[in-house]
Amino acid sequence: MAEEKLTAIIVGAGPAGSTAAYILAKEGHDVVLVERGTTPGSKNMYGGRMYSHALNRIMPGFWEEAPVERPIAQETVTFLNGAQSVSIGCGNMDWTTGPYHSFTLLRAEFDAWLAGKAEEAGALLACGIRVDELLMDGAKVIGIRAGEDEMLADVVIAADGVNSIMAQKAGWAKVFSPRQVATGVKQIIELPAETISQRFQVSGNNGAARLFVGDCSNGMMGGGFLYTNKNSISLGLVINVGELQRSQVKLCDMVEDFKSNPHIAPLIEGGEVAEYSAHLVPEAGLAMMPRLYGDGMIVVGDAAGFVLNLGYTVRGMDFAIASGEAAARTVMEAKGRNDFSEQGLGRYVDFLKQSFVLRDLEAYRKMPDFLENERMYKAYPELVTGLASKLLTVDGTPHVHLLKMVIDQMKESGISLIQLARDGWKGAKSL
Amino acid sequence: MKRPTIEQLLGVDKFVVDDEQAHIKVNKEICSTCQPKPCTFACPASLFTIKNEELSFDYAGCLECGTCRVVCPNAGVAIEWKYPRGGFGVHYRYG
Numbered sequence: 001m002a003e004e005k006l007t008a009i010i011v012g013a014g015p016a017g018s019t020a021a022y023i024l025a026k027e028g029h030d031v032v033l034v035e036r037g038t039t040p041g042s043k044n045m046y047g048g049r050m051y052s053h054a055l056n057r058i059m060p061g062f063w064e065e066a067p068v069e070r071p072i073a074q075e076t077v078t079f080l081n082g083a084q085s086v087s088i089g090c091g092n093m094d095w096t097t098g099p100y101h102s103f104t105l106l107r108a109e110f111d112a113w114l115a116g117k118a119e120e121a122g123a124l125l126a127c128g129i130r131v132d133e134l135l136m137d138g139a140k141v142i143g144i145r146a147g148e149d150e151m152l153a154d155v156v157i158a159a160d161g162v163n164s165i166m167a168q169k170a171g172w173a174k175v176f177s178p179r180q181v182a183t184g185v186k187q188i189i190e191l192p193a194e195t196i197s198q199r200f201q202v203s204g205n206n207g208a209a210r211l212f213v214g215d216c217s218n219g220m221m222g223g224g225f226l227y228t229n230k231n232s233i234s235l236g237l238v239i240n241v242g243e244l245q246r247s248q249v250k251l252c253d254m255v256e257d258f259k260s261n262p263h264i265a266p267l268i269e270g271g272e273v274a275e276y277s278a279h280l281v282p283e284a285g286l287a288m289m290p291r292l293y294g295d296g297m298i299v300v301g302d303a304a305g306f307v308l309n310l311g312y313t314v315r316g317m318d319f320a321i322a323s324g325e326a327a328a329r330t331v332m333e334a335k336g337r338n339d340f341s342e343q344g345l346g347r348y349v350d351f352l353k354q355s356f357v358l359r360d361l362e363a364y365r366k367m368p369d370f371l372e373n374e375r376m377y378k379a380y381p382e383l384v385t386g387l388a389s390k391l392l393t394v395d396g397t398p399h400v401h402l403l404k405m406v407i408d409q410m411k412e413s414g415i416s417l418i419q420l421a422r423d424g425w426k427g428a429k430s431l
Numbered sequence: 432m433k434r435p436t437i438e439q440l441l442g443v444d445k446f447v448v449d450d451e452q453a454h455i456k457v458n459k460e461i462c463s464t465c466q467p468k469p470c471t472f473a474c475p476a477s478l479f480t481i482k483n484e485e486l487s488f489d490y491a492g493c494l495e496c497g498t499c500r501v502v503c504p505n506a507g508v509a510i511e512w513k514y515p516r517g518g519f520g521v522h523y524r525y526g
Contacts, residue, residue: 036518042526163500280496
């Protein structure tokens, strides 16, 4: 491999790594983007939707050429409880014209496209290579080793995903505890485009995004998701690993149970499973963040734990892209001063704070703790669905005052007034 | 929709199995002392199973999520976890 020293070696051609490579290469820096899959994206999966803002800042109008599936026009959160369900939905047609608010997209195609943009800009893309070790000079990262090959650079950008081997090898990431991560599992279910548009009541190529809470996680911390692609539906579950430690139901069976749930089955009826995938999701936010930079290395994307789940929005790709951008800007400044020491790369945190990445993670720092509340996954879905069902049932039985109905349903769901007030206050504060 | 088995689900995925090197190795002695064996429930590909009262593991079919490494009560000692060598393992066509 190359004898001369590169500006940056970027480990991982996901959205964070490819964005960093694209920006650096465009500015004329020598960068190598190393990917362990035979093509970029072939190791990657996620729920199904990317919020557009981060990439649109870097590549305005990217959707004109990027392989995106459907712009999301409809957002729905659904509480599931046996035969009952309650959905809260929001449609906004402004989301479906430029600048599109969010798109469903498939990672194998999209990540390959983004890495291709980095290549076009002049980055060298090396696929099918697993990076085994960091090369160190004392405490300074000076390059990587993959098998017998060694490569040196001013800086290594660790964009190698949630199980970041780079951050662990540097001793920057602690082994995460089970409660800090969740396992996401997904099936791609193929259906004709017109069938999808009809079932989800969206016009043309518009799409729908749905999140589910309640039965789908068997009372465990987690939930379900559904995103519409052009010719397929992305359907799956995300369950906290700490909860999985005491689960007596196999995760793969939980997905099938979810598919046969009476509120889900009609949506996927007649579909064919085209892929089954799984991935860890860093969920603890700031609490699990590794050291973000040090002598000769910067950590970006999932490797840095940059994911934000608020229960009604789930974000990862926009954080990955913006952190890749912040890393690239940091490296360019460091190159100007020829200082890749910890101090020289310290601007990374400034850039992350200037963008939404650290700002949002800090603003919502109480959210992971709030979502640990077990009542969110069983008692509250029961309360909401039970109450709505009673309100909407007409069967000739005597009138019950609404307040009594609420109090009775709370008793049935095992929620006290104090708990409700406390959880409501905590939730309001977290947001 | 007919309920597929996990074998059928993994059957639709594309894998390039590394016949020479297992990327995940399980220490069966330690696992024999583990009562709950959460890996048998948590692995999305259900690759950890009990056969003849012993933990059995097959690395082919691994979706490379890393759940086993985190869910294991003997994390760090019972499971030796790596990604497959470059070019091997699962190859998502959708993701």
